[in-house]
Amino acid sequence: MLDLRSQEWLEPFLLSVGALIVALLLFGAFMMLQGIPPLELYSALYIGSFGTRISIENSLTLAAPILLAALCTLIAARVGLLVMGGEGAIVLGGLGAVLVGVALPLSSPLLGSLLCLLAGALFGGLWIAMAGGLKRVRGVNETISTLLLNYIAIAILNHLISGPIRDFSQTLKAQSWSIPSYFMMPNIPGWSVHWGILIGILVCVLLHVLLRHTTFGFSMDVVGGNNRAAQMAGLPITSIVVISCFLGGAAAGLAGAIEVVAVHGAASESLVVGFGYTGILVAFLARQKPLAVIFFALLMGGIAASGGLLQRRFDVPYAATAVLQGMIFLCVLASSALSGRILPERKSK
Amino acid sequence: MTVLPPPTIELRNISKQFGTVRALDAVSARFQSGRVHALLGENGAGKSTLVKCLLGYYRADAGETIVDGRRVAISHPAEAHALGLGMVYQHFTLVPQMTVAENFVLGRGKIPLVVKWKDEQDQLRSFMAGMPFRLDPQRKVSTLAAGEKQKLEILKQLYLGRRFLVLDEPTSVLTPAEADEVLGEMRNLANASKLTVVLITHKFREVEQFAQDVTVLRGGKLAGSVDQKDASKETLATMMFGGGTAEKSRVAKPAAVADGVPYLKIHELIADGDRGTPVLNGVSIDVRPGEIVGVAGVSGNGQKELVEVLAGQRATTSGSILVDRQAFSGTRSEIKRAGVALISEEPLANSAVRTLSVMENLALRQFDEKPLSLAKFFLNRSRLAPFARDLIQRYKVRASSPFVRLDTLSGGNVQRVVLARELSRDVKLLIVQNPCFGLDASAATNIRQQIVDARDRGAAVLLVSEDLDEILEISDRILVLSEGTVSFETSRANAEVYEIGRHMAGAHAA
Numbered sequence: 113m114l115d116l117r118s119q120e121w122l123e124p125f126l127l128s129v130g131a132l133i134v135a136l137l138l139f140g141a142f143m144m145l146q147g148i149p150p151l152e153l154y155s156a157l158y159i160g161s162f163g164t165r166i167s168i169e170n171s172l173t174l175a176a177p178i179l180l181a182a183l184c185t186l187i188a189a190r191v192g193l194l195v196m197g198g199e200g201a202i203v204l205g206g207l208g209a210v211l212v213g214v215a216l217p218l219s220s221p222l223l224g225s226l227l228c229l230l231a232g233a234l235f236g237g238l239w240i241a242m243a244g245g246l247k248r249v250r251g252v253n254e255t256i257s258t259l260l261l262n263y264i265a266i267a268i269l270n271h272l273i274s275g276p277i278r279d280f281s282q283t284l285k286a287q288s289w290s291i292p293s294y295f296m297m298p299n300i301p302g303w304s305v306h307w308g309i310l311i312g313i314l315v316c317v318l319l320h321v322l323l324r325h326t327t328f329g330f331s332m333d334v335v336g337g338n339n340r341a342a343q344m345a346g347l348p349i350t351s352i353v354v355i356s357c358f359l360g361g362a363a364a365g366l367a368g369a370i371e372v373v374a375v376h377g378a379a380s381e382s383l384v385v386g387f388g389y390t391g392i393l394v395a396f397l398a399r400q401k402p403l404a405v406i407f408f409a410l411l412m413g414g415i416a417a418s419g420g421l422l423q424r425r426f427d428v429p430y431a432a433t434a435v436l437q438g439m440i441f442l443c444v445l446a447s448s449a450l451s452g453r454i455l456p457e458r459k460s461k
Numbered sequence: 462m463t464v465l466p467p468p469t470i471e472l473r474n475i476s477k478q479f480g481t482v483r484a485l486d487a488v489s490a491r492f493q494s495g496r497v498h499a500l501l502g503e504n505g506a507g508k509s510t511l512v513k514c515l516l517g518y519y520r521a522d523a524g525e526t527i528v529d530g531r532r533v534a535i536s537h538p539a540e541a542h543a544l545g546l547g548m549v550y551q552h553f554t555l556v557p558q559m560t561v562a563e564n565f566v567l568g569r570g571k572i573p574l575v576v577k578w579k580d581e582q583d584q585l586r587s588f589m590a591g592m593p594f595r596l597d598p599q600r601k602v603s604t605l606a607a608g609e610k611q612k613l614e615i616l617k618q619l620y621l622g623r624r625f626l627v628l629d630e631p632t633s634v635l636t637p638a639e640a641d642e643v644l645g646e647m648r649n650l651a652n653a654s655k656l657t658v659v660l661i662t663h664k665f666r667e668v669e670q671f672a673q674d675v676t677v678l679r680g681g682k683l684a685g686s687v688d689q690k691d692a693s694k695e696t697l698a699t700m701m702f703g704g705g706t707a708e709k710s711r712v713a714k715p716a717a718v719a720d721g722v723p724y725l726k727i728h729e730l731i732a733d734g735d736r737g738t739p740v741l742n743g744v745s746i747d748v749r750p751g752e753i754v755g756v757a758g759v760s761g762n763g764q765k766e767l768v769e770v771l772a773g774q775r776a777t778t779s780g781s782i783l784v785d786r787q788a789f790s791g792t793r794s795e796i797k798r799a800g801v802a803l804i805s806e807e808p809l810a811n812s813a814v815r816t817l818s819v820m821e822n823l824a825l826r827q828f829d830e831k832p833l834s835l836a837k838f839f840l841n842r843s844r845l846a847p848f849a850r851d852l853i854q855r856y857k858v859r860a861s862s863p864f865v866r867l868d869t870l871s872g873g874n875v876q877r878v879v880l881a882r883e884l885s886r887d888v889k890l891l892i893v894q895n896p897c898f899g900l901d902a903s904a905a906t907n908i909r910q911q912i913v914d915a916r917d918r919g920a921a922v923l924l925v926s927e928d929l930d931e932i933l934e935i936s937d938r939i940l941v942l943s944e945g946t947v948s949f950e951t952s953r954a955n956a957e958v959y960e961i962g963r964h965m966a967g968a969h970a971a
């Protein structure tokens with residue numbers, strides 16, 4: 113019995129890892145064209161991501177928002193929606209954290225941080241829930257609406273930090289008021305890594321439990337698998353879809369809030385650095401399995417972290433890692449075509 | 462120019478294993494050029510697997526394929542196509558938003574960068590002119606009736622130059638008249654030495670009328686090959702089911718007069734079809750506890766939409782549905798309170814989730830109740846498998862384990878999963894649509910018996926079926942649905958086939 117079930121995840125996992133390897137090879141070839149020897153490239157990639165303690169710390173710090181943003185796409189995908197709105201939900205989450213952090217008349221650091229994070233989750237959740245509601249009630253395509261919502265979120269951010277909540281004492285950069293410093297999240301003792309990554313992993317585990325071991329998770333799979341069967345079973349599809357979108361948006365919103373509460377202390381353009389899009393990539397790599405997200409988010413965090421080293425050592429633009437990410441994305445999409453062929457006996461026609 | 466005869470194909474000792482299931486065990490068969498060959502066997506016997514091996518969808522573990530005397534190895538559908546072999550599935554593979562012509566071009570596989578539509582259309586017209594059935598190339602596929610779509614699938618295969626055609630249960634979505642027309646033309650093409658046909662079916666009538674050779678599978682093994690003329694229905698049934706043959710249903714005795722308050726009361730129901738025009742035009746039906754109300758009619762007169770409304774899959778414009786004297790809109794709590802079970806046609810499309818496992822599909826009705834759930838919130842996964850195993854055994858579902866994906870089951874076994882799920886509960890209202898589509902004769906008898914048993918236990922049963930014999934066999938009251946209204950009603954005692962048929966057809970002509 114057990115081996116049947118393990119095969120269920122084995123094939124997608126092999127496909128994703130295979131796609132990663134192919135992408136790395138392509139990237140090597142691409143950099144070779146620019147005169148960079150592949151072996152040195154790979155070794156720099158390794159050192160920059162997981163080779164030293166500092167790079168590990170960087171990777172973990174970057175992995176946290178990527179991981180949470182991935183859940184935005186992942187949860188919605190479980191009910192059959194293709195949501196690309198992680199980037200916007202991060203922005204909204206960051207704004208939510210700032211607004212609550214600034215307004216709270218509280219002096220308890222722990223409670224303050226927690227409320228900021230909750231506010232971020234709430235803002236991000238409502239943001240994506242909106243797209244889910246539009247989809248169900250008015251039939252608006254969720255992929256397009258969430259992409260547009262990203263632009264709207266960024267516009268809102270730019271508007272707010274250039275006037276209404278701008279901290280005019282900061283002249284170098286447009287940024288919002290800062291949250292009180294005692295609301296800032298400390299690092300994990302002994303590491304220069306904030307708690308974000310552990311929060312993210314905890315969320316993944318909770319999500320795994322929700323999806324696998326609750327009736328709500330079961331309903332989500334039915335809705336995502338066949339809407340008509342869900343209708344016949346009398347499941348409240350609209351609430352299931354909207355709640356799922358809320359949970360996904362809340363995860364990404366939490367990512368934004370963590371960026372504010374643990375890193376920046378304020379909202380600014382630094383929230384818009386593509387974590388949301390990398391998250392989409394991770395959700396695809398993980399084939400919508402929350403526990404696999406942990407693994408692939410760490411990997412992508414590592415790749416992002418190595419960008420600086422690549423830049424310094426080989427004099428290539430920082431965006432070189434974006435090329436790698438793009439190649440990974442293409443390879444993952446292409447590998448889906450092989451789904452059901454490498455372990456063919458499991459799947460029917 | 463002399464035209465070569467269509468291929469003769471011989472399969473020798475084909476074996477195929479899926480995990481622990483031996484789907485085919487050294488099966489041999491010979492499909493003679495220019496003849497119609499029926500492939501029979503009970504659900505899960507291996508019919509679909511055999512033809513999928515032949516066409517390269519699966520790779521057989523052992524055995525050989527001989528086409529016109531030459532050994533060939535077909536490991537991909539494209540190689541089968543190159544040899545002129547094609548297959549028509551039970552479900553449609555057309556793109557509904559496109560026109561007939563576009564679907565033809567799409568099917569060709571190699572599509573030029575710029576399609577010269579004028580040329581294509583002319584070519585299509587001249588092709589159609591030589592064909593037994595015709596379709597307007599400009600029509601959108603979504604406007605075609607089921608029979609026309611099936612014809613289009615077949616035409617597409619012929620257009621692509623296929624000269625050996627496998628039809629896997631092609632008639633389950635067709636009315637008997639449509640089925641006769643389609644199969645009759647297939648037979649004509651075979652007689653004209655244009656085509657070799659393999660027909661997979663559960664309907665003995667079609668075998669008698671259209672097939673020349675018969676091969677029977679049982680439990681993945683060859684049970685025998687005979688000439689159709691030498692094979693009576695009884696011998697074929699014995700070959701299919703082994704010694705025991707199909708169990709005869711106890712003739713359904715009419716229910717003790719069912720009177721009293723209707724358990725299901727549909728009143729003046731109006732609803733739109735897929736094209737946004739009204740398809741149900743004021744349907745009123747009462748079903749009392751302990752009676753089976755059969756709804757007969759030619760498909761396309763609102764049956765599908767009626768069942769969809771009851772399944773919560775279609776919005777209504779006006780009218781009301783009362784179940785147990787309370788308004789019913791298909792929410793989960795209403796379904797549970799009123800004890801509603803629903804068996805609709807095409808389970809993979811309408812009532813089951815192909816990507817989930819057999820056990821999850823079996824749990825769809827009860828996953829939020831004890832013992833599968835704790836406090837309605839947690840799902841007790843460890844209870845799913847035993848729960849499913851029990852149903853799998855009681856309803857004789859052929860599945861290697863409860864954990865396998867639903868779509869690895871044979872067509873008939875998917876149907877059994879849905880039947881098991883729906884009938885194993887305490888049912889007070891049973892809505893059934895074409896329950897025997899895709900089932901072998903013995904399973905069909907068994908299901909009808911179970912429907913009768915549910916009625917005898919006091920359930921109100923609404924049976925929507927395109928099979929008039931089925932309706933006459935088990936209904937207590939018979940209605941005819943025509944153009945979206947109930948045009949005729951009779952008790953079973955007074956039922957006259959002629960009269961019912963007249964009302965069914967009347968709608969058609971009008």
Ligand SMILES: Nc1ncnc2c1ncn2[C@@H]1O[C@H](COP(=O)(O)OP(=O)(O)OP(=O)(O)O)[C@@H](O)[C@H]1O
Pocket residue numbers: 457458459460461479480482483484502503504505506507508509510511859860861868869870871872873874899901
């Ligand atoms: N892809 C698959 N993976 C695992 N088992 C399979 C797969 N395809 C078929 N089987 C099993 O092989 C057996 C034969 O199935 P097949 O579909 O050939 O039956 P069939 O004769 O076409 O039945 P039906 O009349 O119900 O369509 C069944 O037990 C089925 O569960």
Ligand SMILES: [Mg+2]
Pocket residue numbers: 508509510629871872873
């Ligand atoms: Mg079959």
